[in-house]
Amino acid sequence: MRYRSLSTGLAIVALIILGWGSFASAAEDEPYFFPFVNPYAATVMETPQAFQAEAPAQVPVREFSVQPFPQRVIPKVFWDQDHLTCSLVAQKKRAPLVFIIAGTGARYNSPKMLNLQRNLYKAGFHVISISSPTTVDFIVTASSSMMPGNLPADAQDLYRVMQLAWSKVKGDIEVSRFALTGYSLGAIQAAYVAQIDDREMIFDFKKVLLINPPASLHRSVARLDQMLLADVPGGTNRIDQYVRNVMYKLAETRDELGTPQLSSEYLYRASRRFPPREDFLKTLVGLAFRLDSSSMMFAADTMQGGGFVVTKGTRLTSTTSLSAYFSTYFDTGFVDYFHQFFFPYWQQREPNLTEQQLIERLSLKGISNYLKNTPQIGLLHNEDDIILEPGDLDELLAIFGDRAHIYPTGGHCGNMNHPVVMRYITGFLQQEEQQ
Amino acid sequence: MKRFILLLIVLLLAGCSTVPKVPVNAPSPLRPVPSDGVSLNKISDPFEGANRSVYRFNYYLDKYLLLPLVSGYRFILPDFIEKSVSNALDNIDDIGNLTNALLQLKMNKAGTSASRLAINSSIGVLGLWDPASHLKIRPQKEDFGQTLGHYGVGHGPFLVLPLFGPSNLRDATGLAADGLIFSAIDPLNFDHNELDIPYYALETIDTRKREPFRYYGSGSPFEYELMRLIYTQQRDLKISR
Numbered sequence: 001m002r003y004r005s006l007s008t009g010l011a012i013v014a015l016i017i018l019g020w021g022s023f024a025s026a027a028e029d030e031p032y033f034f035p036f037v038n039p040y041a042a043t044v045m046e047t048p049q050a051f052q053a054e055a056p057a058q059v060p061v062r063e064f065s066v067q068p069f070p071q072r073v074i075p076k077v078f079w080d081q082d083h084l085t086c087s088l089v090a091q092k093k094r095a096p097l098v099f100i101i102a103g104t105g106a107r108y109n110s111p112k113m114l115n116l117q118r119n120l121y122k123a124g125f126h127v128i129s130i131s132s133p134t135t136v137d138f139i140v141t142a143s144s145s146m147m148p149g150n151l152p153a154d155a156q157d158l159y160r161v162m163q164l165a166w167s168k169v170k171g172d173i174e175v176s177r178f179a180l181t182g183y184s185l186g187a188i189q190a191a192y193v194a195q196i197d198d199r200e201m202i203f204d205f206k207k208v209l210l211i212n213p214p215a216s217l218h219r220s221v222a223r224l225d226q227m228l229l230a231d232v233p234g235g236t237n238r239i240d241q242y243v244r245n246v247m248y249k250l251a252e253t254r255d256e257l258g259t260p261q262l263s264s265e266y267l268y269r270a271s272r273r274f275p276p277r278e279d280f281l282k283t284l285v286g287l288a289f290r291l292d293s294s295s296m297m298f299a300a301d302t303m304q305g306g307g308f309v310v311t312k313g314t315r316l317t318s319t320t321s322l323s324a325y326f327s328t329y330f331d332t333g334f335v336d337y338f339h340q341f342f343f344p345y346w347q348q349r350e351p352n353l354t355e356q357q358l359i360e361r362l363s364l365k366g367i368s369n370y371l372k373n374t375p376q377i378g379l380l381h382n383e384d385d386i387i388l389e390p391g392d393l394d395e396l397l398a399i400f401g402d403r404a405h406i407y408p409t410g411g412h413c414g415n416m417n418h419p420v421v422m423r424y425i426t427g428f429l430q431q432e433e434q435q
Numbered sequence: 436m437k438r439f440i441l442l443l444i445v446l447l448l449a450g451c452s453t454v455p456k457v458p459v460n461a462p463s464p465l466r467p468v469p470s471d472g473v474s475l476n477k478i479s480d481p482f483e484g485a486n487r488s489v490y491r492f493n494y495y496l497d498k499y500l501l502l503p504l505v506s507g508y509r510f511i512l513p514d515f516i517e518k519s520v521s522n523a524l525d526n527i528d529d530i531g532n533l534t535n536a537l538l539q540l541k542m543n544k545a546g547t548s549a550s551r552l553a554i555n556s557s558i559g560v561l562g563l564w565d566p567a568s569h570l571k572i573r574p575q576k577e578d579f580g581q582t583l584g585h586y587g588v589g590h591g592p593f594l595v596l597p598l599f600g601p602s603n604l605r606d607a608t609g610l611a612a613d614g615l616i617f618s619a620i621d622p623l624n625f626d627h628n629e630l631d632i633p634y635y636a637l638e639t640i641d642t643r644k645r646e647p648f649r650y651y652g653s654g655s656p657f658e659y660e661l662m663r664l665i666y667t668q669q670r671d672l673k674i675s676r
Contacts, residue, residue: 080494080651107654136656295655309466313458319487321453323480324468326657332466340465 032420034409039384040281042411053422055118062088063109066164068142068157075302077316081137086165089117089127094174096206097126098429099162101193103184103413105292107131112183115417116425123426126173128165132186133157134292139299146303147345148296149338151217151362155192162193163202178203179429183413184387187213188364194377195370207429208377212385212413215392216363218338221293223387225333228286230279242283285386285412294329297337298322308341368399378403378428380421382410453484478667479592486595490659493600494650501643508640517644519563524641525574526555526562530622531613535577539585544575576673579616580609584674593663598639600648601666 065083108129182190187210214220536545591604
């Protein structure tokens with residue numbers, strides 16, 4: 001109780017003292033112009049090419065794989081996933097190494113990860129990229145519980161993968177020190193990984209930057225769950241029609257822009273002619289999230305031996321039809337997964353745990369004592385991030401104080417490739433000494 | 436083509452059962468699949484088991500044959516020659532685009548394809564350059580599958596073809612018909628030379644080079660379902676235009 005009122009008090013103080021101050025300081029460093037004022041447009045379309053940070057198109061990337069649980073029997077339906085692929089972008093000389101953790105459903109080579117790799121390489125880092133613990137290959141090969149979402153457990157899995165990855169490459173590169181970053185879900189996981197490393201001291205991270213993390217996992221996924229239906233009045237069974245509409249809208253510009261693609265660059269060019277409605281964009285964000293969470297739930301369900309959507313003991317192979325499952329997972333929100341499958345699993349391992357306790361634990365506030373006392377951890381966020389509830393940003397400001405760097409626009413990770421933002425990211429990770 | 440159809444039949448017969456093998460007397464899961472079946476992604480796919488086998492076959496075909504060929508091709512040839520090859524093949528494709536636009540009585544598109552052919556074959560030196568696109572005369576892709584769709588033929592069961600990838604009964608028929616039309620017109624005079632095999636090999640490599648899709652590249656266990664949905668809707672869209 002005392003803890004609660006203390007943080008509420010701090011939040012109010014932070015709002016008054018730090019809040020506006022830090023918005024102003026972000027603006028003072030360098031002029032920041034971002035072309036999308038609407039946060040959904042920013043999130044979907046990201047930084048248009050003309051505004052992007054300049055980085056080499058090709059960097060020396062090497063893929064390699066790790067196998068944290070070599071004894072694990074992989075179900076036939078995941079025949080193509082018996083190892084976890086990571087990537088290394090290496091400098092030829094001695095340099096700091098930064099680990100980057102991908103956001104929900106994203107792999108080591110997703111577009112945002114590639115942008116980070118290129119820019120961090122340009123800034124003089126070795127870069128090791130790790131897929132999100134919510135991806136199928138991570139759940140199947142690298143998760144100890146195979147029930148993703150429990151941040152401390154996910155962080156343990158990530159820490160194990162990072163050590164294996166490091167041992168695979170340490171003969172080939174010279175490293176001066178270690179840093180860590182991640183975006184979205186990968187950012188909140190990075191905070192938990194940093195906490196583990198604070199105890200184990202394997203890497204002794206000199207700098208850790210959290211880029212657009214959720215303040216609370218549950219609050220953010222609940223928001224994302226809701227977005228899907230913004231533009232689909234008939235519920236999820238009308239989603240076919242929505243996908244058709246998306247394609248039709250994009251095809252209206254076909255003659256000028258070529259074959260419709262679901263790429264942000266295409267959407268940006270198309271949007272200049274046909275400004276899409278916010279509802280439309282909201283659903284697009286929700287759709288992308290639901291596709292990722294469906295894959296995650298299927299992997300977790302199957303690796304647990306079934307019981308959620310798949311009947312226990314069902315044998316699935318590479319030729320089994322998964323259509324009925326796909327449809328069922330698609331009708332299932334992340335919050336349903338949390339409530340019906342995820343929480344009971346963790347409660348079984350910790351009998352006194354209540355759902356509310358687990359929800360509160362899976363947040364940055366849950367480790368705020370650690371975060372407040374660890375000056376090398378910084379926060380980068382946007383005032384209009386769509387995964388934050390009203391009040392979430394204040395909660396984050398109360399934790400990070402002057403280590404929070406907030407931009408007024410950019411939506412959820414939409415401005416990561418903006419030159420000003422990218423300079424902040426690389427500059428923060430480069431700082432040698434703690435302030 | 437005969438051999439191809441034979442291969443298809445063999446694969447169809449070899450198709451494994453697709454329904455998940457659920458143990459008897461197992462307790463119902465927390466969120467069972469609704470008994471009325473699939474609400475999302477309702478596309479006829481009676482050969483799903485075989486399709487998924489071919490899907491996986493294509494993955495290996497890519498991995499061990501096509502993608503290595505593409506990398507070798509890219510390594511050997513300078514980019515501008517690769518571009519000229521693509522242009523020349525596109526120019527030949529415009530014959531099919533023109534034929535199918537005429538068959539659908541889409542005179543605007545037929546006019547565009549005819550102008551492209553005339554400009555690119557002459558000023559563009561047998562299609563090695565593409566001056567028509569510089570004049571904003573854009574390619575108008577039409578194939579016999581679209582022609583069939585234009586006259587009301589439904590897509591029929593979904594198919595994954597070896598080498599060619601996602602298709603359906605209508606579009607596979609269209610693919611065969613386009614092949615027959617091409618042979619009948621015989622623009623490269625294959626009846627009197629031996630260039631047909633190099634031509635098809637080059638066309639296959641060029642097509643693969645230009646297609647960014649990778650089998651099992653999405654990381655999603657539902658890639659097959661998503662691909663089926665997107666393929667079907669994209670074709671519907673092309674037919675409606």
